[in-house]
Amino acid sequence: MTILGIETSCDETAAAVVRRPAGGGRGEILSNAVFSQIEAHAPFGGVVPEIAARAHVEHLDGLIARALRDAGTDFAGVDGIAATAGPGLIGGVIVGLMTAKGIAAARGLPFIAVNHLEGHALTARLTDDLPFPYLLLLVSGGHSQLLVVEGVGRYRRLGTTIDDAVGEAFDKVAKLMGLGYPGGPAVERIAREGDGARFALPRPMLGREGCDFSFSGLKTAVRQLAEAHAPLSEEDKADIAAAFQIAVADVLSDRCENAMAAANDIIPPGHRRLVVAGGVAANMVLRERLMVSAHAFGYEFVVPPLKLCTDNGAMIAWAGAERMALGLTDPIDTGPRARWPLDPDAAPARGAGVKA
Ligand code: KG4
Ligand code: ZN
Numbered sequence: 001m002t003i004l005g006i007e008t009s010c011d012e013t014a015a016a017v018v019r020r021p022a023g024g025g026r027g028e029i030l031s032n033a034v035f036s037q038i039e040a041h042a043p044f045g046g047v048v049p050e051i052a053a054r055a056h057v058e059h060l061d062g063l064i065a066r067a068l069r070d071a072g073t074d075f076a077g078v079d080g081i082a083a084t085a086g087p088g089l090i091g092g093v094i095v096g097l098m099t100a101k102g103i104a105a106a107r108g109l110p111f112i113a114v115n116h117l118e119g120h121a122l123t124a125r126l127t128d129d130l131p132f133p134y135l136l137l138l139v140s141g142g143h144s145q146l147l148v149v150e151g152v153g154r155y156r157r158l159g160t161t162i163d164d165a166v167g168e169a170f171d172k173v174a175k176l177m178g179l180g181y182p183g184g185p186a187v188e189r190i191a192r193e194g195d196g197a198r199f200a201l202p203r204p205m206l207g208r209e210g211c212d213f214s215f216s217g218l219k220t221a222v223r224q225l226a227e228a229h230a231p232l233s234e235e236d237k238a239d240i241a242a243a244f245q246i247a248v249a250d251v252l253s254d255r256c257e258n259a260m261a262a263a264n265d266i267i268p269p270g271h272r273r274l275v276v277a278g279g280v281a282a283n284m285v286l287r288e289r290l291m292v293s294a295h296a297f298g299y300e301f302v303v304p305p306l307k308l309c310t311d312n313g314a315m316i317a318w319a320g321a322e323r324m325a326l327g328l329t330d331p332i333d334t335g336p337r338a339r340w341p342l343d344p345d346a347a348p349a350r351g352a353g354v355k356a
Helices: 038-044 049-070 090-107 116-128 166-176 183-191 216-228 234-263 284-296 313-325
Strands: 002-007 012-019 028-036 080-086 111-115 134-139 144-151 154-160 273-277 300-302
Touching: 002 049, 002 090, 002 116, 002 313, 012 049, 012 313, 028 049, 028 313, 038 049, 049 090, 080 090, 080 116, 080 313, 090 111, 111 116, 111 313, 116 134, 116 144, 116 273, 116 313, 134 234, 144 234, 154 234, 166 183, 166 216, 166 234, 183 234, 183 284, 216 234, 234 284, 273 284, 284 300
Parallel strands: 002 080, 080 111, 134 273, 273 300
Antiparallel strands: 002 012, 012 028, 134 144, 144 154
């Protein structure tokens, strides 16, 4: 089964062609075209929804043509069209969704409306053929969640952020130190030169029951620290970045350890794997800490290759393929959704209404 996947929910315009073997097993990425809009948003220090939507309109057709060309195929060689239908910036989601529906209608192809989070959640099956169930830490600019991935469309949420997402916290810390956007890579880079022990920062939720996260208090503490030491020298910035990164690592590993303890009742031995996905999974300090935690709990540690951790079309195509293989296609009048939790039955986390 060969699926064209389209992703437009944030600041990456992406299209990819992915093949799923008939009997199951890992997928084959035939093409994976991504256009990053970072340059267009950088002057504003973050993603501007209106600019993102316009850039998607401008670039999507060309990216789809490129994805098909790179895959050595055309619409006749595709069995279905998948597109992100949410959650995300609604203007961008509409661009991808309408384009996908147009192609599906014109070519008489099945259409699959993919939850962007499900795309991240199933990537480890595309790359590693991971069997269900497994534990997932999803950490990106828009999302921070701990989930047991039980099957396609079946998620049990163990924890979520009650305020900022992890990547968002990295971006805000970078912005207040004038490091530019996106902030995560910049913070990680300067933190290498820093002394993480010079400043004491809070570790929100550490040692508490459950698996929820909170990062806004940490971000505020960083702002106060930066203001108290203004103007910041390069050394100050590096020390603050290092202290912030260690605080995040402490919190994430603590939350993951609680999640692994809780998941032991749900995930049988032999299936105990901690998968980390989302752009923040690029961070080597966090990865190393989470790997240590995973191994201490008898969990295998799995991180998909970086270009599949950040937003891309292959993850949407793959989620579409997994759904279509189960007969789960969608009507052409399926609407875009700004919010779309993976586990709608989960009790809403306090203050977490905006972080689906
Ligand atoms: O998954 P992604 O590409 O897009 C979203 O769905 O949000 O994640 C982007 C986020 C940004 O907040 C970025 O600062 C963060 O991932 N990020 C990092 C690193 N690389 C990207 N955060 C920490 N360390 C990194 N090396
Ligand atoms: Zn994402």
